[in-house]
Amino acid sequence: MKRLERLMTALTRETGASAGLLYLLPPGERTLWLALAEGIPERITAPVDRVSVDAVSPVPDCMRQGRLLWRSSREQVARHYPQLGLVVPYDFMLAAAPFTSDTAVKGGVALLWPVKHPPQLSSHQREAITMFCEDVVMLLKRSDDRGSPLLPPAEPLHLLSHGDEADRAWALAALRCAERLPFGCCALDLEGRITYINSAGIDLVGADGVSLTGARPFDALPWLRTPVPGDCYRAAVVTRQPTSFIAVRPPDTPLRFELYPDDSGISVHITPSTKPPEAVPVPPSGEPTDAPALYQLMHLAATLTEALNVQDVTTAIREQIVPAFEAQGMVLMSAEEGRLHILGHQGYSADYLSRFDDTPLAADTPTTRSLTAGEPAFFSTFDDLKWAYPDAPRHETRNAWAFLPLTVSDRPIGSLVLSFNDPRPFPPARRALLSSVTGLIAEALDRARLYDTKHALAHSLQCSLLPHTLPRIDGLEAAARYRPGGRGMDIGGDFYDLIRVPPTATAAIGDVQGHNATAAALMGQVRTAVHAHATVGTSPGELLTRTNQLLTDLDADLFASCLIANLDLAHHRARIASAGHPLPLLRHPDGHTEVLRPQPGLLLGIDPDIDYPTTDISFPPGAVLVLYTDGLVEIPGTDIGDTTDALARHLAETPCQNLDDLADHLVRHAQRSAPRYDDIALLLLRPTR
Numbered sequence: 001m002k003r004l005e006r007l008m009t010a011l012t013r014e015t016g017a018s019a020g021l022l023y024l025l026p027p028g029e030r031t032l033w034l035a036l037a038e039g040i041p042e043r044i045t046a047p048v049d050r051v052s053v054d055a056v057s058p059v060p061d062c063m064r065q066g067r068l069l070w071r072s073s074r075e076q077v078a079r080h081y082p083q084l085g086l087v088v089p090y091d092f093m094l095a096a097a098p099f100t101s102d103t104a105v106k107g108g109v110a111l112l113w114p115v116k117h118p119p120q121l122s123s124h125q126r127e128a129i130t131m132f133c134e135d136v137v138m139l140l141k142r143s144d145d146r147g148s149p150l151l152p153p154a155e156p157l158h159l160l161s162h163g164d165e166a167d168r169a170w171a172l173a174a175l176r177c178a179e180r181l182p183f184g185c186c187a188l189d190l191e192g193r194i195t196y197i198n199s200a201g202i203d204l205v206g207a208d209g210v211s212l213t214g215a216r217p218f219d220a221l222p223w224l225r226t227p228v229p230g231d232c233y234r235a236a237v238v239t240r241q242p243t244s245f246i247a248v249r250p251p252d253t254p255l256r257f258e259l260y261p262d263d264s265g266i267s268v269h270i271t272p273s274t275k276p277p278e279a280v281p282v283p284p285s286g287e288p289t290d291a292p293a294l295y296q297l298m299h300l301a302a303t304l305t306e307a308l309n310v311q312d313v314t315t316a317i318r319e320q321i322v323p324a325f326e327a328q329g330m331v332l333m334s335a336e337e338g339r340l341h342i343l344g345h346q347g348y349s350a351d352y353l354s355r356f357d358d359t360p361l362a363a364d365t366p367t368t369r370s371l372t373a374g375e376p377a378f379f380s381t382f383d384d385l386k387w388a389y390p391d392a393p394r395h396e397t398r399n400a401w402a403f404l405p406l407t408v409s410d411r412p413i414g415s416l417v418l419s420f421n422d423p424r425p426f427p428p429a430r431r432a433l434l435s436s437v438t439g440l441i442a443e444a445l446d447r448a449r450l451y452d453t454k455h456a457l458a459h460s461l462q463c464s465l466l467p468h469t470l471p472r473i474d475g476l477e478a479a480a481r482y483r484p485g486g487r488g489m490d491i492g493g494d495f496y497d498l499i500r501v502p503p504t505a506t507a508a509i510g511d512v513q514g515h516n517a518t519a520a521a522l523m524g525q526v527r528t529a530v531h532a533h534a535t536v537g538t539s540p541g542e543l544l545t546r547t548n549q550l551l552t553d554l555d556a557d558l559f560a561s562c563l564i565a566n567l568d569l570a571h572h573r574a575r576i577a578s579a580g581h582p583l584p585l586l587r588h589p590d591g592h593t594e595v596l597r598p599q600p601g602l603l604l605g606i607d608p609d610i611d612y613p614t615t616d617i618s619f620p621p622g623a624v625l626v627l628y629t630d631g632l633v634e635i636p637g638t639d640i641g642d643t644t645d646a647l648a649r650h651l652a653e654t655p656c657q658n659l660d661d662l663a664d665h666l667v668r669h670a671q672r673s674a675p676r677y678d679d680i681a682l683l684l685l686r687p688t689r
Contacts (some may be wrong), residue, residue, distance in 0.1 A: 001637040028514030033152035058096035059108035148640035184270030304444035314344030329419035406442035465524035479659035493519035494681035510562035540564035540577035551605040574619040589622030593652040631678035
């Protein structure tokens with residue numbers, strides 16, 4: 001990943017781009033992951049951290065067209081990518097280019113320039129982007145050839161310039177100059193944190209410098225918590241153009257803030273203003289629009305299009321809807337088999353909500369009645385709720401409620417309940433806005449439930465194809481574990497097996513590329529082939545050769561890694577053959593542990609005529625052979641060789657009197673050391689005397 005960081009920094013410097021976003025496509029996935037962001041902070045990139053390859057967005061678009069794309073204005077960006085135009089509604093120019101190898105497209109890069117950039121890319125810029133993409137493809141290919149694909153980190157890396165450090169005399173002179181100015185001046189880093197504010201600025205905003213330094217003004221000063229200041233900050237970061245706004249410091253002091261950005265931060269000029277801030281627009285009805293909620297609604301719409309599962313939808317509601325409408329409580333429920341089931345909540349204890357879970361739709365409650373009628377219900381006070389539902393229970397701090405039915409094509413699928421500590425009116429504009437919100441949520445929830453159902457079925461298929469128990473073999477102890485991966489990857493093609501072949505035994509472990517039902521089904525076929533060949537005593541190398549021929553004949557367009565170990569318990573030897581699989585570990589009886597390095601072979605499913613060599617090792621009683629899939633050692637952004645060596649050191653220091661305890665310990669250690677986004681299969685083997 002360090003090499004990618006250097007390439008990305010060089011590209012933005014070479015092309016003069018103000019920001020860059022590098023996306024990678026994990027093997028077998030249909031979602032691009034933002035791996036690196038140059039010159040733009042996390043608060044702005046969050047809505048585009050994950051992008052479907054089918055989305056109408058710059059990087060997927062260039063991947064589909066297989067060429068560099070150039071959008072020279074905000075209008076072009078909005079016309080070609082309406083969702084991006086909603087999420088980032090600012091003036092900038094954009095280029096996107098794919099990482100295209102001979103066999104696949106591995107991701108792409110998007111670059112942004114301020115609108116002062118010429119209307120076309122120069123030939124030098126195009127050449128720099130092309131060479132960058134070629135370098136990235138070569139880097140990805142080398143990683144794949146080593147059997148350790150370069151995967152995006154769990155969270156994107158943000159590369160932000162902090163400028164050059166000035167010498168002490170220069171810094172002191174600049175500080176004294178700023179302190180002498182009669183107006184306020186303030187410095188923000190690209191993430192919006194205050195790095196300096198002069199005395200005049202402190203006096204104008206009415207706060208102390210200690211509380212402001214290191215804080216974001218929109219967090220530290222409540223009167224700046226409106227859409228306009230935050231929007232101006234984002235516009236300055238994205239466009240690198242000056243922006244300004246006027247805000248009123250309570251009780252009635254208008255202040256003008258002028259923002260001047262560059263690649264290292266933002267300078268802010270603060271002065272008193274005689275002009276009041278622009279009023280919130282008033283429609284013909286005379287009712288003010290809900291600007292914060294409208295702004296948040298745009299972000300919700302963008303977020304929900306990327307929501308994969310029910311948990312994603314719940315998170316989007318918690319992070320977007322609850323703060324936008326200033327709710328203190330939220331409950332999301334699904335309607336299934338005539339009952340309401342709680343999917344997610346906030347602001348309530350699980351004990352309190354347990355009485356509402358599994359409520360029949362025939363019950364007379366505000367939630368069920370609004371859902372069956374298909375009409376939202378609003379209660380501004382507890383008295384209103386009590387008048388309509390005399391037996392309605394009340395959370396001790398809640399005084400207003402919105403019961404919002406979720407329907408798709410007139411089909412009830414669930415309900416969203418928002419609750420508020422203070423009594424509040426629900427004017428028509430806010431009711432209409434909440435109705436729009438529930439329409440978005442209902443569509444997303446319906447898709448997410450289907451996604452979860454398909455994944456649950458595929459996961460059941462996968463589990464049914466794995467051994468339920470390991471066979472008892474005289475002279476051999478064995479333990480195995482399987483753990484599904486993280487978000488979006490809860491099914492896959494990992495498998496293990498142990499086959500009794502008197503007077504020996506054969507162990508197998510493998511990983512079919514991908515995390516979907518196809519991968520799980522293909523895993524079953526591969527495991528069946530391995531088991532059948534092992535049962536008749538086929539040697540490890542020949543077994544892999546025959547399985548490879550089967551996989552290429554199936555033409556599944558998926559590859560698999562696999563490792564076979566034939567255990568000669570009588571002579572304390574083992575023969576190992578590998579098809580691109582992670583290196584096994586051997587813990588010797590005296591405790592020292594080594595990383596075994598059998599002669600490598602190509603992944604299964606690539607070349608039908610390849611042969612697989614066999615490596616012979618000593619396997620005495622008391623030694624522990626550790627076979628695993630890459631989920632146990634793979635950490636995005638870290639070399640797999642380093643993590644494998646670290647696992648070997650940890651194994652050497654870990655007691656292993658009981659193999660089951662050791663297996664649990666190794667899995668827990670892996671899951672604690674870093675977020676895991678791939679399946680883990682683990683097989684431990686130990687000869688006994």
